[in-house]
Amino acid sequence: MSAGTFVGMPKFPTAAKEALGNAQLRHNLAHATGTIRAKRAAVVGEVEQWEELRLAGAGVKEAALRTLDVQLEKLEASLTANGATVHWARDAAEANRIVADIVKAHDADEVVKVKSMLTQEIGLNEALAEEGIAAWETDLAELIVQLGDDLPSHILVPAIHRNRAEIREIFLDGMAKAGRPAPADLTDEPAVLAAAARAHLREKFLRAKVGVSGANFAVADSGTLVVVESEGNGRMCLTLPEVLVSVVGIEKVVSTWDELDPLLRLLPRSSTGERMNPYTSTWSGVTPGDGPQEVHVVLLDNGRTNALADEVGRQALRCIRCSACLNVCPVYERTGGHAYGSVYPGPIGAILNPLLKGVGHDDQVDSLPYASSLCGACFEVCPVRIDIPSVLVDQRAKVVDAHRGGVPKPEAVAFKGAAVALSRSRLLGAGERFTGVGIRLARRVGVKKWTDTRDLPDAPQESFRRWWKRTDGGRK
DSSP states (O other): OOOOOOTTOOOHHHHHHHHHTOHHHHHHHHHHHHHHHHHHHHHHTTOTTHHHHHHHHHHHHHHHHHTHHHHHHHHHHHHHHTTOEEEEESSHHHHHHHHHHHHHHTTOSEEEEOOOHHHHHTTHHHHHHHTTOEEEEOSHHHHHHHHTTOOOOOSSOTTTTOOHHHHHHHHHHHHHHHSSOOOTTOOSOHHHHHHHHHHHHHHHHHHOSEEEEOOSEEETTTTEEEEEESSSHHHHHHHSSSEEEEEEEGGGEESOSTTHHHHHHHHHHHHTSOSSOSEEEEEOSOBTTBSOSEEEEEEEOTTHHHHHTOTTGGGGGGOOOOOHHHHHOHHHHHHOSGGGTSSSOHHHHHHHHHHHHOSSSOHHHHHGGGSOOOOSHHHHHOTTOOOHHHHHHHHHHHHHHHTTTTSOOHHHHHHHHHHHHHTOHHHHHHHHTTHHHHHHHIIIIITHHHHTSSOOOOOOSSOHHHHHHHTTTTTO
16 A cells, blocks of 8 residues: 655645645644644753754754765765665665565565655655555554555644544544554544554564665764654564665765764754654664664665755755744645645755756746745754755746746846846936836736736836936936
């Protein structure tokens, strides 16, 4: 079983307009994001040197990105020395093929998964399904999305758009098709829903031969991968299967254990509003007699080196997937994550998707940098100080440049003409005589779409030049 797909999603304005008409969705989002914002503000307010901590976190990630080639080679050497097998993947297809081959080599027809944005990015579940392999999500919110044949709409809480009554119906309908059914007397009490999910997943944990994970961080000098979570399902996936496959984005690397310190203090406060996440799991290869006895690590690019080459946009690779920017974004709160057409929604998605995929090839991707009011709230809460508004503006410019195609648009022609006129005194003077005619014509033809929602001022009765001449520079 796999969830839906974002392939073929419309441009953001179209998808957002549809989402705005869903009153239940907007109510669910407003309630959830408001709750998370309040929790985050409370625990962040406890840290007197929060800005210094943000600077430290940003510095750690920036230093690793600037020496990424060195850190990745060090990580590979450390993992290999610890008994892990390291694979390199250029894109989604290569990563999916590597994982599928490993699973088939062990005659497995299913895997259990730790919540992973990266495996969603590459469509791993769908790729495994084509090979006859079932990929079971074990994170509660991801399970809800999967059983409902839905799409994730939030980085941290993929089912944020669902309320508990909807979740009850999803469990009653979907669990029986995927394994152990939900109890017939299932209610919508959160504890009861969680118990049903626990019982449904337990049989999958106990029989699975292969586990699949991502990683929040990868420590180069010790070859350690790190996953932080709130439920404990990740630890079950990381310790019970015989084989573990971890698919890790190359930007996740940091140099040393010491550099994890600010990141592990920033992440839980920014994401779940907790002082410390309940579970921090680390693994560094194979330990005889303890945990998986075969460990594979797939280090994936999939557009990340392209983003790294972008002098303005590369800071997006500092992202630690906390989702704080989503929770404060007025656009996200009203449209939800599906409107962004990607597993990376909200402000970070609006810059990360164009950076990873490139602009000028897909209208849906090209629409994302405009999915923002540029209010700056996302930068204020980002724990690693990604200046999302600046990157958005830069990406908008790149989208425009990508669509020029050698033939300037009417807007570009108009501005070029204005530049010529404004740079020559005589041309400007001549043009002023026809200002009134030009404005009347523009109202009818040239900028009618613009003036449907805005007022175009009337031309003045007298130009500044004529006034200056008539009054002898204002002295008459």
